[in-house]
Amino acid sequence: MPRSFPIIWIAAFLVVIGVELFIIDNLDPYVVAIIIYAGINIILASSLNLINGFAGQFSMGHAGFMAVGAYSGAVVTMAFRDNYPAIFNEPALQPFVFIAAIFAGGLCSAAAGVIVGLPTLRLRGDYLAVVTLGFGEIIRVILLNLESVGGARGLTNIPGITSFFWVYGFVLICLFVITRLVDSPLGRSFLSVREDEIAAEAVGVNTTRSKVTAFALGAFFAGMAGALFAHYLRVLSPAIFDIQKSFEIIIMVVLGGMGSISGSVVAAVFLTIIREALRPLQQITGTDYRMVIYSLVLIVLMLTRPRGLFGTKEITDYLPERWKARFGVRRVSPKES
Amino acid sequence: MVTAKKFLFALLAAFALTLSGCKKAPGGDQSADAPIRVGEVGSLTGLEATFGTSTHQGIELAVKKINAEGGINGRKVDLITLDNQGKADEAATATTRLVTQDGVVAILGEVASSRSLAMAPIAQSYKVPMISPSSTNPAVTQQGDHIFRVCFIDPFQGEVMAKFALNGLKIERVAIMTDVKNDYSIGLVEFFRKNFVEGGGKIVMEQSYSNGDTDFKAQLTSIASHNPEAIFVPGYYGDVALIARQAREVGIKAPLLGGDGWDSPKLLEIGGASLNGSYFSSHYSPQDTSPRIQGFIKEFKDAYGLVPDGLAATGHDAMLVLADAMKRAKSLTPSDIRDAIAATKDFPGVTGNITIDENRNARKPAVVLKIEDQKLVYETTINP
Numbered sequence: 001m002p003r004s005f006p007i008i009w010i011a012a013f014l015v016v017i018g019v020e021l022f023i024i025d026n027l028d029p030y031v032v033a034i035i036i037y038a039g040i041n042i043i044l045a046s047s048l049n050l051i052n053g054f055a056g057q058f059s060m061g062h063a064g065f066m067a068v069g070a071y072s073g074a075v076v077t078m079a080f081r082d083n084y085p086a087i088f089n090e091p092a093l094q095p096f097v098f099i100a101a102i103f104a105g106g107l108c109s110a111a112a113g114v115i116v117g118l119p120t121l122r123l124r125g126d127y128l129a130v131v132t133l134g135f136g137e138i139i140r141v142i143l144l145n146l147e148s149v150g151g152a153r154g155l156t157n158i159p160g161i162t163s164f165f166w167v168y169g170f171v172l173i174c175l176f177v178i179t180r181l182v183d184s185p186l187g188r189s190f191l192s193v194r195e196d197e198i199a200a201e202a203v204g205v206n207t208t209r210s211k212v213t214a215f216a217l218g219a220f221f222a223g224m225a226g227a228l229f230a231h232y233l234r235v236l237s238p239a240i241f242d243i244q245k246s247f248e249i250i251i252m253v254v255l256g257g258m259g260s261i262s263g264s265v266v267a268a269v270f271l272t273i274i275r276e277a278l279r280p281l282q283q284i285t286g287t288d289y290r291m292v293i294y295s296l297v298l299i300v301l302m303l304t305r306p307r308g309l310f311g312t313k314e315i316t317d318y319l320p321e322r323w324k325a326r327f328g329v330r331r332v333s334p335k336e337s
Numbered sequence: 338m339v340t341a342k343k344f345l346f347a348l349l350a351a352f353a354l355t356l357s358g359c360k361k362a363p364g365g366d367q368s369a370d371a372p373i374r375v376g377e378v379g380s381l382t383g384l385e386a387t388f389g390t391s392t393h394q395g396i397e398l399a400v401k402k403i404n405a406e407g408g409i410n411g412r413k414v415d416l417i418t419l420d421n422q423g424k425a426d427e428a429a430t431a432t433t434r435l436v437t438q439d440g441v442v443a444i445l446g447e448v449a450s451s452r453s454l455a456m457a458p459i460a461q462s463y464k465v466p467m468i469s470p471s472s473t474n475p476a477v478t479q480q481g482d483h484i485f486r487v488c489f490i491d492p493f494q495g496e497v498m499a500k501f502a503l504n505g506l507k508i509e510r511v512a513i514m515t516d517v518k519n520d521y522s523i524g525l526v527e528f529f530r531k532n533f534v535e536g537g538g539k540i541v542m543e544q545s546y547s548n549g550d551t552d553f554k555a556q557l558t559s560i561a562s563h564n565p566e567a568i569f570v571p572g573y574y575g576d577v578a579l580i581a582r583q584a585r586e587v588g589i590k591a592p593l594l595g596g597d598g599w600d601s602p603k604l605l606e607i608g609g610a611s612l613n614g615s616y617f618s619s620h621y622s623p624q625d626t627s628p629r630i631q632g633f634i635k636e637f638k639d640a641y642g643l644v645p646d647g648l649a650a651t652g653h654d655a656m657l658v659l660a661d662a663m664k665r666a667k668s669l670t671p672s673d674i675r676d677a678i679a680a681t682k683d684f685p686g687v688t689g690n691i692t693i694d695e696n697r698n699a700r701k702p703a704v705v706l707k708i709e710d711q712k713l714v715y716e717t718t719i720n721p
Contacts, residue, residue, distance in 0.1 A: 016566070023607055028437050028438065029433050029436075029437045030433045030434045030437045030438050033429070034430065037426065037430065141547075143545075144517060144518055145517060150521055151517075151520070151523065152517065152518055152519055152520040152522075153451075153474060153476065153520035153523065153524070154450075154451050154454060156476050156480070160458065186390070188404065202698045229426075233425065233426055233429055233455055234455075234458045235425065235451075235454045235455050235458070237425060237451040237454070237520075239425070239451055240424070240425050240426065240451075261578075275427075276434070279419065279434070282419070282420060283417065283419075288381050288382050288420040288422075290420070291382060291422070333338065337391050
């Protein structure tokens, strides 16, 4: 079946533009903040899913990649603001500076991904998890000691450029790239590495290259998410990117289903909203029971759906057959083994 | 797939509920007898939960007192407290929520400078005044003209301990141990070093550690070989207590000096006798006999059953300064309250007379406490 360019991506992009132009200003800024964090978490979760879910390499250092992207992106925009104010303050040019900053964040992070990935991806399972955990900590400690980006005091006065449009524009790019990638020969090689590395190697898949590519791509998008985050919060401190942050992202991936992009999206949105939605509970009871409920929800969900909400399926797999073509669905859904 | 479908519906419903929170103007209900809403953001859970809890108790006590005395021009104060789990991004979201959902006229928070820095741009953009009870990083109040603090800043604490070492203890050779993970510790060290060296002292050795380390023997052995007369360790209480114990084990007899990060009952619990003879600067001393302080301690003990620490005192003061400003303000709009806070002069707070200077920082005295027989003893007060 020839693959028609899925119209849904263009439609989604138009919706993002429409929301930015007509709806977002009428919403409460608090709601907008939640929506924006949800978007950033979607990028983080789906990019980690590429590494953990599709390539099957258990990485626990995603907050580290996010930190690299956040700091490098912020440094780029701040350098432009301070050295070329004429360019930075020109409304027509500022978006390009911002895009450059986000890509700089993504590329620095991808470079870090390759540097970490090349030697460590020869490790497997638990060993890799420990190494990536260590990497995340190394990044944080380096940032703590880098006086040029504020050290432990943090980097302040980052221009607040990130808006709904930017976040969801990049969410779409990220999801588009990952969904298309997964069905490409390269993506198939990721899956083969996950399913059986020895068999994959035997049929000619360059497993190291596949793993490093997955790692670098995941890191790239995490870096972008970091840059978006930096320009939204407007202040960075190394403490934000601790192990807990990595775990938050892992939870999103596991909850959504390792190997399901729709799962990552739904879980990221759900977990971002539930924390804020439970706030009234704190105000009523006077004690913060949010984390208790949050953890309970996770336990219940994992007990009832141990492979995550979606397993390895996508949301499009649930569509009626005749719709699938229209949404550009093509892949044979892998059996939930 | 019924479960998945049900779940998606539930998700949509939750999302719709969140969205339905309607838009409110900052300032909230301005009718004559409606309660005045004041927001607080604190780390009530997470790694620094004791800081957030102490501060919250201090603020809560002040609110009770204000309301018992008839409120502000006849209107009660309604305190809305949100937890941030010790995370900067949550602190920012909570601030947005307080302003846009709850319509608060002023915000109190945070203890940690990194979280105050995340909150400040938001409070500033909505032009809602924010008072940090105890963030000592100078950058916090530089975020805008609506951001205040009621504590002294790192330069002053570093200066106080340098002055005290030179003039009070009359010592010249000091070693420094910095917590490099902690902006607070780095700030104090910077200004201690500057003032101490300018005053004729000598830093004989500088070592560093990271918050959460448990073995400090290597650094301490190296310090011991330089034989300092005191060691400046402006870290948080948990690390300091361990450092003190291990310093005695490697044979260092010199006293330790520190800042208000030491100020916790846990310090003496963990450190025990090894801390005897050490000094630190803080916001207030429970032993000060002035009726103002003794009154506060009694009220606090009655309410929570323990002696308030410095963070409770600064939290209390933040609320009192805000209440005083609201009484003086022309109206209870955020901008008038801001002007009134900025005009605060010699306000008699628990931690001393507070004057807000042109940089929106508090000018007020610091006390130096000595640890004797595992008890805190008031040593001296050092004025700005």
